[in-house]
Amino acid sequence: MYAYLEGRITEQNPACVTVDCGGVGYEVNISLHTYTKIKDKERARLWIYQAVREDALTLFGFADKTEKELFLQLISVSGVGANTARVILSTLSPETTVKAILDGDAKRIQSVKGIGLKTAQRLIVDLRDKVGKIGIEATGDGPFLPALSEERQEAVAALVTLGFAKAAVEKIVDALLAKAPDMKTEDIIKQSLRML
Template sequence: MIEYVKGELAELTPAVAVVDCNGVGYAVNISLNTYSAIQGKTSCKLYIYEAIREDAHVLYGFVSKQERELFLLLISVSGIGGNTARTILSALSPAELVNVISTENVTMLKTVKGIGLKTAQRVIVDLKDKIRTGATSVESGMTVPVGNSAVLEEAVAALTMLGFAAAPSQKVVMAILKDDPQAPVESVIKQAFKRL
């Protein structure tokens, strides 16, 4: 089992990083979150999940243990493989994903390419208890008080209907609600316009 690879960043694309470890180049599948974190660096350390199949040994790499932990939780859900889990982690940051699952925001999860209603519901049903019980050590830092999940969902839904992308909309709305937990939906949407 490979825990991590650390070395010179030989090549980098939004989907794959090639890490040179003492002359051996490891091609590692990465999420967009990891890509953003290591972009522009000459060396990196990626925490690894190794998927061993009959026809291939595939490495998935993550900039943090928390992201890898979420990846492992996602692939434990029936019907979600490594590439789908990576797509989810590319569309949502670990903090956003934890929030989406804990607030049972099916609508937000459905905005991820390739995730339908049934899969989104399955992810939430299978993982909400694991996330809540702290089986994952992800420090979200951006949780929304439970009473505000309705405001969050309504504001994000309104912004996506107005043509804004779902993930950035949720990020902005969560930040607004963190600053002003009592803000009504109209106020949140108006503030979000200025920030998006």
């Protein structure tokens, strides 16, 4: 099991980075929260979770250890897998996620694509006593994503990487851009996640 990878970032988009560690490139899935912290860096240290499935070994990376700890708490809940946890951390900030769980705000948790009422309630019941111990301050009244000047292609690529159909993604992204042409990449992704 890996604790962290530290190296040169050779490729990146809001959903995935490639980290060169000693001449080996590791493809690491990341949340938008992590992307905002490493997007302007040439080198980074990512705290790693390795998901092992019958057909794949997948790495998930986090800019800080507390986000990884929250991710581990999220995937400990029945019905929440690694990709769903990543979508949660891409839609809500870690601080907003913790606040929603502590406040019992199922509606806010349900705003995440793929999370229904039962899963939201299960997250609250299972994690309410645990998330306060992680060390993430429970704040946030809304989206955490800062504006970025990224292109439409990057938003589409990130959403397709998250597993959504390209045709559906392009339709939604184009509709969003028709309403707000100056919308930034992360805002496009956040709004699209709610609509997909």
